[in-house]
Amino acid sequence: MPVEIRREDSVVRGDRVGADAVKPQHPASKEVEEKEVIDAPRAKKISRNMTTLNPRLQQKLDLLMSLKSFQAPEHGEQGVGVLVPAEKAAEKDKRFLENQFNVMASEMISVNRSLPDYRSTEYVPG
Numbered sequence: 001m002p003v004e005i006r007r008e009d010s011v012v013r014g015d016r017v018g019a020d021a022v023k024p025q026h027p028a029s030k031e032v033e034e035k036e037v038i039d040a041p042r043a044k045k046i047s048r049n050m051t052t053l054n055p056r057l058q059q060k061l062d063l064l065m066s067l068k069s070f071q072a073p074e075h076g077e078q079g080v081g082v083l084v085p086a087e088k089a090a091e092k093d094k095r096f097l098e099n100q101f102n103v104m105a106s107e108m109i110s111v112n113r114s115l116p117d118y119r120s121t122e123y124v125p126g
């Protein structure tokens with residue numbers, strides 16, 4: 001004789017208990033929701049071409065933005081190799097046996113680094 005399982009008696013992973021009582025947050029129809037409009041008659045409109053800063057400060061910001069990074073280049077930046085110092089050679093050899101790769105160099109390389117673009121010159125990003 002097969003056992004009958006009712007939905008109320010079973011809880012499947014991912015099911016919300018009592019989900020039938022929860023009201024949907026979004027209306028079922030595709031009506032446009034009313035949004036509150038804030039009236040700001042004295043708000044200053046800024047043109048995209050208008051500079052909001054004094055020229056001297058703008059010049060300093062432009063100089064900062066022209067720099068590629070605000071930090072000194074770290075190990076592995078632009079794909080440049082890493083040299084483990086000679087005084088750490090014994091530790092490097094010992095740690096190589098852990099996972100069969102140069103753990104010391106791996107720990108020196110920054111996770112957040114830039115790599116050169118190796119794509120073909122025929123590639124056009126789109």
